[in-house]
Amino acid sequence: MIRKIAILTSGGDAPGMNAALRACIRAGLYAGKEMYVVYDGFRGLVEGNIKVVTKDFTQDIINRGGTIIRSARLPEFRELEVQKKAAQRLQDYDIDALIGIGGDGTFMGLGALAKLGISVIGIPATIDNDVASTEETIGFSTALNTICECVDKLKDTSGSHQRCSLIEVMGRHCGDLAMYASLAEGAEAVICPEHPLKEEVLFKKLRKMKAQNKSHAIILVSENLININELAEKIAKETGFDTRTEVLGRLQRGGSPTAHDRIIAAKFGATAVHILTEAKNTTAKILGIKSNVIQEYEMEEALAMKHEPAHGLRDLIDELQ
Numbered sequence: 001m002i003r004k005i006a007i008l009t010s011g012g013d014a015p016g017m018n019a020a021l022r023a024c025i026r027a028g029l030y031a032g033k034e035m036y037v038v039y040d041g042f043r044g045l046v047e048g049n050i051k052v053v054t055k056d057f058t059q060d061i062i063n064r065g066g067t068i069i070r071s072a073r074l075p076e077f078r079e080l081e082v083q084k085k086a087a088q089r090l091q092d093y094d095i096d097a098l099i100g101i102g103g104d105g106t107f108m109g110l111g112a113l114a115k116l117g118i119s120v121i122g123i124p125a126t127i128d129n130d131v132a133s134t135e136e137t138i139g140f141s142t143a144l145n146t147i148c149e150c151v152d153k154l155k156d157t158s159g160s161h162q163r164c165s166l167i168e169v170m171g172r173h174c175g176d177l178a179m180y181a182s183l184a185e186g187a188e189a190v191i192c193p194e195h196p197l198k199e200e201v202l203f204k205k206l207r208k209m210k211a212q213n214k215s216h217a218i219i220l221v222s223e224n225l226i227n228i229n230e231l232a233e234k235i236a237k238e239t240g241f242d243t244r245t246e247v248l249g250r251l252q253r254g255g256s257p258t259a260h261d262r263i264i265a266a267k268f269g270a271t272a273v274h275i276l277t278e279a280k281n282t283t284a285k286i287l288g289i290k291s292n293v294i295q296e297y298e299m300e301e302a303l304a305m306k307h308e309p310a311h312g313l314r315d316l317i318d319e320l321q
Helices: 017-030 041-046 080-091 104-114 140-161 175-183 199-211 228-239 249-253 259-278 299-304 313-320
Strands: 004-009 034-038 050-053 097-102 121-125 163-169 189-191 217-222 241-248 283-288 293-298
Touching: 004 017, 004 041, 017 034, 017 097, 017 259, 034 041, 041 080, 080 104, 097 104, 097 259, 104 121, 104 283, 104 299, 121 259, 121 299, 140 163, 140 175, 140 217, 140 241, 140 249, 140 313, 163 175, 163 228, 175 189, 175 217, 175 313, 199 217, 228 241, 259 283, 259 293, 259 299, 283 299, 293 299
Parallel strands: 004 034, 004 097, 097 121, 121 283, 163 217, 163 241, 189 217
Antiparallel strands: 034 050, 283 293
């Protein structure tokens, strides 16, 4: 029987992590469990930065961005001896289960602890929306809204100077932020892993817009894909558009989570505690959401899944651009 549950956040921070943390703690306390938080992710776990918490700890955190228990990278966690040290820390506190809030890297760490006999649950939280076992991650909605707010502002100045704006957004190796933002903003083009650059097609479209005296052009680009400064020079040369680049960067991580992110965080957090409360044996699961319903997957099954863009999204982008 699980009596004590710890929670950590790991990897890149995402708006809504605090809302998920709040839900885990409150659901656990409601179920009569003793609840702990681990500061600084897996690094804090190895170092024993663990604290017991009460309901008071969750006051006024649901609307806060980032993560109040912080996050940190620990590449050394790949080593078995480091994993064993982390498991021993949990045993030192008589903690029976660990909930990890983060992305694939977080889940890999949880999987390593599961092999050492720790019950674990993974809650997907990353602005990139690149976790294969879920249609949506905590933080994606907020980051997408932030991108749209920035693009709206850039449209104003681009239109004033008849410019083409190349806007780089996050996503790691996933184009969801770029694709969804392009739909929401009516962008002229999107360049991402799922929708690669076709230079001549892009140049032809921009030449036509320039000839029609269009006020501006917006192009969304996923990070780590192309050199946007080099592409901007090509666009200016080939189309005559005054072309500028913008990198939104970590601005996309911040801000108060949207109502949507807070709600799915609450669902994920409560579900994680319910699974642990009902578990009769050691469990290792990752949560996801499909058609607005929370799903649970065995750890190995979830980690083996491959991320796919939303059905029909690429075709819709081509149809509407």
